[in-house]
Amino acid sequence: MSSAVAARPGTAEPWRDPAADPFLRIEGVTKRFDGFVALDAVTLPIYRGELFALLGASGSGKSTLLRCLAGFIEPDAGRIVLDGQDLAGVPPYERPINMMFQSYALFPHMTVAQNIGFGLRQEGAPKALIADRVAEMLALVQMEGFGNRKPAALSGGQKARVALARALAKRPKLLLLDEPLSALDKNLREATQFELVNIQERTGTTFVIVTHDQEEAMTMATRLAVMDRGTLAQVGTPGEVYEFPNSRFTAEFLGTANILEGVIEAADDQVTRIGSSELDFDILAEAGALKPIGSRAYVAIRPERMRIERTDPATPLADNRLVGRVRDIAYFGDFFMYYVVLDSGKEIRVSQPNLRRMTARPVDWDDRVAVTWDAEASMVLPE
Amino acid sequence: MKGRLGRAIVLALPWSWMALFFVVPFLIVLTIAFAEPSEGLPPYTPLLRWSEEGGPVIQLNLANFRLFLEDPFYLEAGLRSLRVAAISATLCLLIGYPMALAIARAPERWRATLLMLVILPFWTSFLLRITAWIGILQDQGWLNSALMALGVIREPLRLLYTDFALYIGITYCYLPFMVLPLYATLSKLDPALLEAAEDLGARPWRAFLQVTLPLSMPGVVAGFLLVFIPVVGEFVIPELLGGPGAQLIGRVLWTEFFQNRDWPLASALAVVLLMILVAPIALFQARAAREGR
Incomplete structure (x- = not known):
């Protein structure tokens, strides 16, 4: 899949x-x-x-x-x-098993080289071997020349490198x-x-x-x-x-998702049709939803897979098309996030890439808008 | 301008405290140390005198300091005091370190109670606690009675007025001064450091020697000095629990001052004692300043 x-x-x-x-x-x-x-x-x-x-x-x-x-x-x-x-x-x-700690947990009374060599010293490795391995680790994390510093004299990024080198030193x-x-x-x-x-x-x-x-x-x-x-x-x-x-x-934890609820009404080898009481229209999703007809399903749609445009009430109704009012617009620099309130009161987030510099937004606060998406963008959630 | 004035006022308080209660008394003691003993009140000669020609003459008497170096009695008392203080501080460290470590690693809700138990004896009079030890250690005391009742010994052991009693008394009284700074250092130690040591292959004992112990050295040094310094001049505990033979510098000072009324000699001894004690403190400060950088 x-x-x-x-x-x-x-x-x-x-x-x-x-x-x-x-x-x-x-x-x-x-x-x-x-x-x-x-x-x-x-x-x-x-x-x-x-x-x-x-x-x-x-x-x-x-x-x-x-x-x-x-x-x-x-x-x-x-x-x-x-x-x-x-x-x-x-x-x-x-x-x-070795660990790189969240706080790095570098030993403050030891130098960078002593920190990196700590694990090998516990095994009683010969000094020459430890020195070689420490040098190799310092090179790996691009910290050559820092071996004699104390951790307190390092920046956050440098500490992270030393912590990684120390954790990798024992292979x-x-x-x-x-x-x-x-x-x-x-x-x-x-x-x-x-x-x-x-x-x-x-x-x-x-x-x-x-x-x-x-x-x-x-x-x-x-x-x-x-x-x-x-x-x-x-x-x-x-x-x-x-x-x-x-x-x-997971849909909401990893990334952002609009969740719509409905009942699977029909499925053929082209498309799955989901009816929703929340919406006036059906949701179309790709074929192959794992659930039987008649069962309840959640559909997740990513904001970046949706399109937004101004609409007037005369536009005919259609599937995969929501109508609402723009409540808020968040400017992220590389994209805009539109917060659209549907007539049912449900809120939908739609993002649009900020493709051109200094152009007027096609959609503004309080505009009446239509939100549309393709059937393949509808993710029917198995659970 | 206003801020500087405010700062000056805030700083003036501790400085005048130091001047009034440390610098001035020390200068008085130093003056007396260079005088000669005499009959009368005060029992020493003034440093500044008018010569027969009419000019002012400062007469410094170094005999008191020379006596300290030449008369083995004073030197030995001084060395014995240093030895007793070193042994006492070591005993306190050996007993206090595990205690402090146990408290620092106890569950959070227990720590305040355990610390309170360490400090609790301070709420009873110092003299009372020492006197209690006399009751425990004397020939017919609790310890001997208990040992005889158990059949461990037939004759009472000679415990009181020995070095054994002296060290028990000092260690008992000064233990909190060791535990508190050690606890302060150990409780601030990041537990992740010990985990990192174990994760990298250090067994618990080696992790202690390589991580916990070196990182708690400031506490060890502070605790050691907090015990060592007052014990060098300790007078009451040796007087009440210690043997008659071993003269400590505190006792000598007391005798010279009150019995022999030789204020200049007593003052000279006090100055020498201070000089000896300043050295380790200065060393510690220098070390702390270096670590801080």
């Missing part, structure tokens, strides 16, 4: 191969805190070399899952198997990243995102990254899991989850 969605070039997609063996198997992992279920029987296979993102709001359980992988939390039930090794009862200091089988870029400002964050992906591809290490930033997850991840109240709401490539959300929750 995702043939239309672009994959990262050169990336194999082992999750599509039923014979492929997952590198990390999370099986039925459950964790409760004082009666509150933080993780509810989470099962998730992750493959070698993936950059997998756990995406969710705070309290969704994504951090708890990450801490279970690191070994700071022991699950109440379920198992975690990495490269064939069951990690139950293995303390953090014996796991072949872990699995690298965990806890909101790695949340402390950086927007421009630096975007640049660092690309660099992280670059480093991940060069080292071939499997990354699991926790983030609440959907852009970060979308741009970086090979696959992502949207988490909600301790469960996985949806797992897939960023494109799959964005274009084929399986529920209202």
Whole structure:
């Protein structure tokens, strides 16, 4: 179903191969805190070399899952198997897993080089080998010449690089990243995102990254899991989850979506017709909606897939066409977001790219407008 | 202009406090230290005298300082005081560090109570608490009675008026001065640092040695000095619990001042003591300033 969605070039997609063996198997992992279920029987296979993102709001359980992988939390039930090794009862200091902490957690009393070499020193590696590896890591994150600085003398972006270098120095089988870029400002964050992906591809290490930033997850991840109240709401490539959300929750969590409610009235091999009490007209969607005729369905439509134009009451009514009044217009620079109130009182968001400089907007406040979209833009939600 | 005046007023208060209660008394002590003892009131000679030709003459008497260096009695008392203070501060550190660490890592809701328990003895009179130790440690005291009742010993142990009693008393009294600065440093330590150490392969004990301990050094040094400095001049606890043989500098000072009425010598001893104690504080300050940069 995702043939239309672009994959990262050169990336194999082992999750599509039923014979492929997952590198990390999370099986039925459950964790409760004082009666509150933080993780509810989470099962998730992750493959070698993936950059997998756990995406969710705070309290969704994504951090708890990450801490279970690191070994700071022991699950109440379920198992975690990495490269064939069951990690139950293995303390953090014996796991072949390293973590880049949200606050970076650089040791303030050690230099950058001592920080990066810390993990290797614990193994009793020879000094010459540690020095070589530290130099290699400094080069990897483009921090040559900073080895003798203390963390306090580094900028936020530099600290992030050192934290990454320290976590990679022991060549872990699995690298965990806890909101790695949340402390950086927007421009630096975007640049660092690309660099992280670059480093991940060069080292071939499997990354699991926790983030609440959907852009970060979308741009970086090979696959992502949207988490909600301790469960996985949806797992897939960023494109799959964005274009084929399986529920209202994921449709609204990843990107923006207008949700319309209706009943499936007819379906043939061309089109699915959904009748709605909210609207005067039917919603047309692509064929292949998984639900039987007569069942209730939610339809999600992305604001950027909708068109908006001024209309007069004489225009004939039609399917996939909503009429309302512009309540508000938000200017984002690269696009406008129109807030359209339908006669039923429902609000619809429509975005239009800001294609030409200094032109008058075709639609203004309080205009009566028609909002239209193509049938293929209607995403019928399975849940 | 107005802001500067306000700042001057705010700063004037601590400065005048320091001047009035530290600088002036110290200058008085310093003056007396360079005088000679004499009969009468005050029991020392003035520094500034009028010579027979009519001009003013300042007479500095260095004999008191020389005595400290030449008479082994004073030097030994000084060294013994430093040793007792060092051992006491070490004992406090060994007992206080685990306590402070336990409190810092206790659940949030318990910390205030545990800290209160550390400070609680201060609410009872200091003398009363020391006297209580006499009751515990004396030949017919609670400890000996209990040990004899249990059959561990037949004869009462000699506990009171020994170094053992001295260290118990000092450690007991000064422990909170060690625990509080240690707690302050340890509770501010980011728990993520320890997790990072463990994540990178450090077993808990190594993580403690490589991360917790070095990062708590400011607390260790502050606690050590807070115990060490007052114990060097401690007079009451050695007097009440310690043995008769071991003269400490505080006791010597008291004897010279009140019994021998040799104010200049007592003052000279006090000045020397201060000089010895200033050195470690200055070192600590320099270290703290370097760390801060």
